[in-house]
Amino acid sequence: ExxxxxxxxxxxxxxxxxxxxxxxxxxxxxxxxxxxxxxxxxxxxxxxxxxxxxxxxxxxxxxxxxxxxxxxxxxxxxxxxxxxxxxxxxxxxxxxxxxxxxxxxxxxxxxxxxPGVTAALGAAASLQVSLTERDKARRVQFITAHAHDGRLPDDFDWGALCDPHASSVVYMGVKMLGVLSERLLERGIDPATPALLVERATWAEERRIFGTIATLAAKVAAVDPAGPCVVLIGAAFAAYDGEAAPIDHGVKQAAL
Amino acid sequence: ExxxxxxxxxxxxxxxxxxxxxxxxxxxxxxxxxxxxxxxxxxxxxxxxxxxxxxxxxxxxxxxxxxxxxxxxxxxxxxxxxxxxxxxxxxxxxxxxxxxxxxxxxxxxxxxxxPGVTAALGAAASLQVSLTERDKARRVQFITAHAHDGRLPDDFDWGALCDPHASSVVYMGVKMLGVLSERLLERGIDPATPALLVERATWAEERRIFGTIATLAAKVAAVDPAGPCVVLIGAAFAAYDGEAAPIDHGVKQAAL
CATH class of the missing domain: 3.40.1010.10 (Tetrapyrrole methylase, N-terminal domain)
Structure with missing residues (x-):
């Protein structure tokens, strides 16, 4: 056989x-x-x-x-x-x-x-924020912030990542978040762009950290998440309304 | 209640x-x-x-x-x-x-x-081609080729879409494929960039049309698909090896 x-x-x-x-x-x-x-x-x-x-x-x-x-x-x-x-x-x-x-x-x-539900979709569902939004975010892109040598790739299309009309989801980017954020800011991304880290999206142990592209990296470094993470960056994520809840603890939606 | x-x-x-x-x-x-x-x-x-x-x-x-x-x-x-x-x-x-x-x-x-398996992931699984590839396609982006007035949006980041190191998946773009392809070629995308249309990805009636960004639109117009479609554009899709099979008919992978 x-x-x-x-x-x-x-x-x-x-x-x-x-x-x-x-x-x-x-x-x-x-x-x-x-x-x-x-x-x-x-x-x-x-x-x-x-x-x-x-x-x-x-x-x-x-x-x-x-x-x-x-x-x-x-x-x-x-x-x-x-x-x-x-x-x-x-x-x-x-x-x-x-x-x-x-x-x-x-x-x-x-x-x-x-196929399976990729982490970006799991995180969006859990946060109840859409990855795209009519007029505001007509394009969504997934990137990984690790080259195979373990460093931040230097051949990113920075214009594509700074585009105010796109949503970005960064996979496996926690250790690279500081340098990635710096580069994006250098290349002209709006510092007020919402940015959200989700650790272990959809797990019982899910954790979220909310900020902007200018503030998120420091908040994340203070928590030092060890589980799989995605980082969501873009204007559409302003729709996230979890700020009222503790932002560095899991806030699962109530079951129906 | x-x-x-x-x-x-x-x-x-x-x-x-x-x-x-x-x-x-x-x-x-x-x-x-x-x-x-x-x-x-x-x-x-x-x-x-x-x-x-x-x-x-x-x-x-x-x-x-x-x-x-x-x-x-x-x-x-x-x-x-x-x-x-x-x-x-x-x-x-x-x-x-x-x-x-x-x-x-x-x-x-x-x-x-x-959440659910979005069409891009279903199509990639069915075609057995990855949406990303080490070094070759470190970024994958989904776009829709319809603005709410039913026309091609004119505020696309064309550089992001022509980036040779990204894969793109166009949702709901069949009627717009001709004009989208023209614009991409005008903006400098490599005309040899592989492009694939998948109609009804993962359905029993799945159909595929394979070409390049320069040739796909004419092939698609000849077939005029009526079902939901995605178009995959990028160097990573050169890995698709269905050319030997009829390219405009469903070629479901054999069941294990």
């Missing part, structure tokens, strides 16, 4: 935000290779008999030994295993999927992709 | 790509107000006793009588109904959610947001 590999999006954290298809793959897997950023509650829904292997950090960080992961996927599938490569959020956003898909195809391994 | 309104993402079309949470809301709703772009297979999963009301086109089109929709949501919730406002893809991407949330809050109606 031929094995297979599915790249499966784990969603932003709340296990309830898995897709039906992702759940089915998790419940029929022989082996699951998962990122550190996947919420424990999601893994708990996987088939109990499945072997679960942590393969480290997700994305562009140096700790991610991509070649080893790919070799494992190919070897397991060649041995007839149904393999799930479980990625935080969606597999096609900052997940190095093209490299994995290309290598698996070259090795003759059947591949399927199961 | 107080009613409530949930803005629920229907996902890109395949009912299997609903989240567990969205399914639960659909199965406990009294009334469902749905967009035309919501796939019939998704609606079929809703509670049979729920009243289902079509409220027309999604997004920025003039056919969308936003004030009437908001008035209906408030009235139904005020009468104690559990209301689901079902939106194609994710409610926080091109869905006018901020207007609805703000009006509902002002009326004292409890609101919850259930």
């Amino acid at each position: 031929t094995g297979s590999v599915a790249l499966v999006g784990a969603g932003p954290g709340d296990p309830d935000l898995l897709t039906l298809k992702a759940l089915r793959f998790l419940q029929s897997a022989d082996v699951i290779l998962y990122d550190d950023l996947v919420a424990p509650g999601v893994l708990a829904l996987a088939r109990r008999e499945a072997e679960k292997i942590s393969v480290g950090k997700r994305g562009y960080r140096p700790s991610c030994r991509q070649d080893q992961i790919v070799a494992m996927l190919i070897e397991l599938a060649s041995n007839g295993k149904r393999v799930v490569r479980l990625k935080g959020g969606d597999p096609m956003v900052f997940g190095r999927a093209n490299e994995e898909i290309s290598a698996l195809r070259s090795a003759g391994v059947p591949v399927e992709i199961v | 107080t009613g409530s309104v949930a803005l629920v993402g229907a996902g890109p079309g395949d009912p299997d790509l609903l989240t567990l949470k969205a399914l639960r809301f659909l199965q406990s709703a009294d009334v469902i107000l749905y967009d035309d772009l919501v796939a019939p297979g998704v609606l079929a999963l809703a509670r049979r006793e729920a009243e289902k009301i079509s409220v027309g086109k999604r997004g920025y089109r003039p056919s969308c009588r936003q004030d009437q929709i908001v008035a209906m949501l408030i009235e139904l919730a005020s009468n104690g109904k559990r209301v689901v406002r079902l939106k194609g893809g994710d409610p926080m991407v091109f869905g006018r959610a901020n207007e609805e949330i703000s009006a509902l809050r002002s009326a004292g109606v409890p609101v919850e947001i259930v």
